[in-house]
Amino acid sequence: MPSEFGFNEGPGNVPVAGSADFCERHHLRLKGAKKLVAEIIAVGTELLLGQITNTNAQFLSQKLSEVGVFCYFQTVVGDNPDRLKQALEIASARADVVITTGGLGPTADDLTKEIIAEFCGLDCVLDEQSLRLIEERFKRMNRCMAENNRKQAEMPQGSIILKNNHGTAPGSIVEHNDKIYIMLPGPPYEMKGMFNDHVFDYLAKKTDEIIFSKTLRVFGMGESDLEMKLGNIMQSENPTIAMYAKTGEVTLRLTTMAKTSDEAEKLIESLKIKVNEILGDMVYAEGEENSLQQTVVDLLKQHNLKVSFAESCTGGLISSKVTSISGASEVFDCGVVTYSNEQKTNLLGLSSEMLEKFGAVSREVAIAMAIGVRKLANSDIGVGVTGIAGPGGGTQEKPVGLVYIGICGMNSETDVMELNLTGGREIIRERTSMYALDMVRQAV
Numbered sequence: 001m002p003s004e005f006g007f008n009e010g011p012g013n014v015p016v017a018g019s020a021d022f023c024e025r026h027h028l029r030l031k032g033a034k035k036l037v038a039e040i041i042a043v044g045t046e047l048l049l050g051q052i053t054n055t056n057a058q059f060l061s062q063k064l065s066e067v068g069v070f071c072y073f074q075t076v077v078g079d080n081p082d083r084l085k086q087a088l089e090i091a092s093a094r095a096d097v098v099i100t101t102g103g104l105g106p107t108a109d110d111l112t113k114e115i116i117a118e119f120c121g122l123d124c125v126l127d128e129q130s131l132r133l134i135e136e137r138f139k140r141m142n143r144c145m146a147e148n149n150r151k152q153a154e155m156p157q158g159s160i161i162l163k164n165n166h167g168t169a170p171g172s173i174v175e176h177n178d179k180i181y182i183m184l185p186g187p188p189y190e191m192k193g194m195f196n197d198h199v200f201d202y203l204a205k206k207t208d209e210i211i212f213s214k215t216l217r218v219f220g221m222g223e224s225d226l227e228m229k230l231g232n233i234m235q236s237e238n239p240t241i242a243m244y245a246k247t248g249e250v251t252l253r254l255t256t257m258a259k260t261s262d263e264a265e266k267l268i269e270s271l272k273i274k275v276n277e278i279l280g281d282m283v284y285a286e287g288e289e290n291s292l293q294q295t296v297v298d299l300l301k302q303h304n305l306k307v308s309f310a311e312s313c314t315g316g317l318i319s320s321k322v323t324s325i326s327g328a329s330e331v332f333d334c335g336v337v338t339y340s341n342e343q344k345t346n347l348l349g350l351s352s353e354m355l356e357k358f359g360a361v362s363r364e365v366a367i368a369m370a371i372g373v374r375k376l377a378n379s380d381i382g383v384g385v386t387g388i389a390g391p392g393g394g395t396q397e398k399p400v401g402l403v404y405i406g407i408c409g410m411n412s413e414t415d416v417m418e419l420n421l422t423g424g425r426e427i428i429r430e431r432t433s434m435y436a437l438d439m440v441r442q443a444v
Helices: 020-025 055-066 081-094 112-119 128-140 147-152 190-205 223-235 261-280 292-302 317-323 341-348 352-358 365-377 425-443
Strands: 007-009 036-043 069-077 097-101 124-126 152-154 160-162 173-176 177-182 210-219 240-246 249-258 283-286 307-311 332-337 381-385 402-408 413-419
Touching: 007 177, 007 223, 036 055, 036 081, 055 069, 055 097, 055 190, 055 210, 069 081, 069 173, 081 097, 081 112, 097 190, 112 124, 112 128, 112 152, 112 173, 112 177, 112 425, 147 152, 152 173, 160 190, 173 190, 177 190, 210 261, 210 402, 223 240, 223 261, 240 307, 249 261, 261 283, 283 292, 292 317, 292 425, 307 317, 307 352, 307 365, 317 332, 317 425, 332 341, 381 425, 402 425, 413 425
Parallel strands: 036 069, 036 097, 097 177, 307 332, 307 381
Antiparallel strands: 007 160, 124 152, 160 173, 173 177, 210 249, 210 283, 240 249, 381 402, 402 413
């Protein structure tokens, strides 16, 4: 019968997770359990060939940290029995929980269950309830079930069966020799559903602490300078700070382990306050999803302001970033790409004398572009960008990577930033666009 988590008793009538009988007969305690270490094994030759991206491992890593399970290793192995056995041997030697994704389908190369059963010295036997659910799913889809789909209902004897509410292949949990083997389907939609429906609560019962993280996004300082500025708090052991450099920005992940969510949040909040005191407005957002463009759009909305961009070297990239955010039409209705001097004159009103005197790549032209586009769009803030993205076009006086960003804000106040960037053409354009967005953020 189904358990409180939606498990079924597997072949051999093994007690379901969460029951008193289960607690007594299985070696893993439901309370006061040790810290668990997991390893993820993604099974599928298509992953090795790069035909699909392994998003499953990313999802599982995040979810495991939420439930207080550490993930130190991830492995990708093809549909090969011998290599899968080797991966299981290695994972079993260094992890308490081995989670596999993929290889639960009906075809001959779907061998994950069979290999794990053999590895644990178990037979695979037909589970009638799983078979009925598969047959019913095919009937609902008005399709005839192929004979080889019966294979998906053959489960390791004594395993805990995980109902698949989103596909045909049920999953399975085998507990063997102080190890846990969790088999999940490969399609991300099915895998995520099964983990959320069944596995998260199953693992939560086996850990006595939770891992809690918060992400801070930082712009305006490189990784090494940031580490020096943060100083001793980078050495904090609980909570910890991990630093991840991205193009143009750095992400700080604050992580703690605690008994309760409230305790964890208090620890993280205390560390976050210290970081914010040191870095000030270089911390522009919290959370992985809050990009710089999202932050800028949100700020403009809050203050009922509109922005416009005149772009040369970025070629519309800044406008593209802003319009990638839902609701951008409330704060942005005009952007122009004025690549030639002629269009800088025709569209933005720059004089030919200015362009001849200072050159297209100059602080004077960047400010004039910002003033011109603000007037053209009748916006609250105008931004002008001009530079040399390379790889050609640079000179000794004006090398590749030289960029000027001008801004004209409320009350017609202006400012300009000079950048000397390194990297390829796309890196220079990307970093320029982020600096421009950050100037808008700080202006607001």
